[in-house]
Amino acid sequence: MTAESVQEPRSAAQCAAVPSAVLDGPVSHAISRVSRLHRIAAGRVLRDLGLHPGQEFLMMHLWDSGAVRQSELIKAVGLDPSTVTKMLQRLELSGHVRRRPDPSDRRASLVEATDASCGLLVEVRRAWGELERQTLDGLDAAERAELARLLGKVEATLCTEVARGAGAECDAAAYKSPGDC
Numbered sequence: 354m355t356a357e358s359v360q361e362p363r364s365a366a367q368c369a370a371v372p373s374a375v376l377d378g379p380v381s382h383a384i385s386r387v388s389r390l391h392r393i394a395a396g397r398v399l400r401d402l403g404l405h406p407g408q409e410f411l412m413m414h415l416w417d418s419g420a421v422r423q424s425e426l427i428k429a430v431g432l433d434p435s436t437v438t439k440m441l442q443r444l445e446l447s448g449h450v451r452r453r454p455d456p457s458d459r460r461a462s463l464v465e466a467t468d469a470s471c472g473l474l475v476e477v478r479r480a481w482g483e484l485e486r487q488t489l490d491g492l493d494a495a496e497r498a499e500l501a502r503l504l505g506k507v508e509a510t511l512c513t514e515v516a517r518g519a520g521a522e523c524d525a526a527a528y529k530s531p532g533d534c
Contacts (some may be wrong), residue, residue, distance in 0.1 A: 355462050373467060383509075394487055400481040402473060403447055407432070409477050412449060416474050420465035422455060449473055 375382040380381060395406045404412075414429050415421070421429070427437045444450040455461040468489075481533040489497050 391488060395484055398484050402476050402480060408444060411440055412470065412477065415464065415466040417462065418465045423462045423464050425462055
């Protein structure tokens with residue numbers, strides 16, 4: 354039995370022809386499509402909080418780690434420095450973060466979550482719970498566990514490849530549970 358024969362029926366919008374260039378990479382193509390749709394769904398649940406997708410990852414890191422150098426934050430979230438700078442500017446304007454000179458090195462900046470952002474932590478957790486519900490709605494508990502297990506294996510493999518090729522780190526996806534706010 355092939356994968357195609359066990360797939361759920363797809364809507365007309367989903368049945369667009371698969372580009373011939375992805376015929377040797379159907380799983381990669383599926384991951385790409387799912388990632389795009391997941392980001393759109395994340396944007397919808399975060400919009401009401403005044404956040405753009407990705408900003409919650411910065412906040413998660415700050416809630417867990419406390420004040421960190423901006424350069425460390427950039428490394429932790431694995432984004433381009435200019436992207437992080439723009440995110441921080443928006444989060445600072447909204448009162449969720451503050452930047453200050455690092456007392457041990459005045460050339461460096463420390464970034465920290467504000468006390469006012471503690472309420473946002475609760476809302477981000479709620480939003481991520483809603484996103485999880487939307488994402489996994491059609492799966493039973495065993496399927497959810499299996500999907501998490503398989504995605505973990507895929508992530509570990511990709512992290513190894515990324516680290517081998519560019520020396521990049523894969524810590525950005527590994528967040529601890531939220532700290533005290």
